[in-house]
Amino acid sequence: QVQLQESGPGLVKPSGTLSLTCAVSGDSLSSKSWWNWVRQPPGKGLEWIGEVYHGGTTNYNPSLKSRVTISIDKSKNQFSLTLTSVTAADTAIYYCARDTQYDNSWGFDYWGQGTLVTVSS
Amino acid sequence: EIVLTQSPGTLSLSPGERATLSCRASQSVSGNLLVWYQQKPGQAPRLLIYGASSRATGIPDRFSGSGSGTDFTLTISRLEPEDFAVYYCQQYGSSVWTFGQGTKVEIK
Numbered sequence: 163q164v165q166l167q168e169s170g171p172g173l174v175k176p177s178g179t180l181s182l183t184c185a186v187s188g189d190s191l192s193s194k195s196w197w198n199w200v201r202q203p204p205g206k207g208l209e210w211i212g213e214v215y216h217g218g219t220t221n222y223n224p225s226l227k228s229r230v231t232i233s234i235d236k237s238k239n240q241f242s243l244t245l246t247s248v249t250a251a252d253t254a255i256y257y258c259a260r261d262t263q264y265d266n267s268w269g270f271d272y273w274g275q276g277t278l279v280t281v282s283s
Numbered sequence: 284e285i286v287l288t289q290s291p292g293t294l295s296l297s298p299g300e301r302a303t304l305s306c307r308a309s310q311s312v313s314g315n316l317l318v319w320y321q322q323k324p325g326q327a328p329r330l331l332i333y334g335a336s337s338r339a340t341g342i343p344d345r346f347s348g349s350g351s352g353t354d355f356t357l358t359i360s361r362l363e364p365e366d367f368a369v370y371y372c373q374q375y376g377s378s379v380w381t382f383g384q385g386t387k388v389e390i391k
Contacts, residue, residue, distance in 0.1 A: 200328075207384045208322075208328065208371055209382065210373075210379070257327055264334065265334060267334030270330060270373075271330045271339065271340075273329075
């Protein structure tokens with residue numbers, strides 16, 4: 163059974179850096195999956211942040227690209243999110259998710275439970 | 284960047300009724316990269332449909348997806364009490380995933 167678990171500070175100060183880690187069990191980060199971060203402001207919709215592949219290749223949401231870094235640590239079977247210069251608008255539930263190929267398509271089939279990060283002084 | 288617009292914003296229906304949810308893209312989407320999710324309060328999204336029309340593992344056959352190009356539809360043939368939730372479409376293009384804003388299916 164594949165499981166993803168987010169961890170990190172629940173409170174970050176404005177202009178600071180948000181750092182989260184997603185620990186993966188039941189699958190290897192070296193598999194043919196992409197590993198993603200998605201966020202959801204309270205009461206609002208889903209926003210894709212970015213993804214990383216086991217070789218280190220990344221893709222980011224253009225609206226966040228200048229502030230985001232996603233990295234992978236295969237030795238620990240985890241991947242991480244760093245978001246710099248945060249403001250209140252970055253307050254959200256942050257999810258990590260696995261993107262796997264099905265036939266000739268893709269989908270986010272496993273998700274973490276999500277972690278609420280609040281940006282406030 | 285492709286923008287996905289879902290309609291209606293809210294759908295008020297009774298159990299047993301048919302639900303039809305729309306997802307319209309600002310540009311043509313590759314059908315094999317159009318996905319649907321269900322999200323219930325306090326839970327992470329759940330994969331329902333991938334490749335526009337293929338059900339994910341364990342998804343009941345009352346859920347079906349269709350469409351191509353810029354117009355896609357999620358249909359729930361007969362609503363069960365557990366189907367009242369928010370539904371999101373998602374697409375991948377030019378190395379970027381985007382989500383629609385969601386459709387809430389609520390009990391009438």
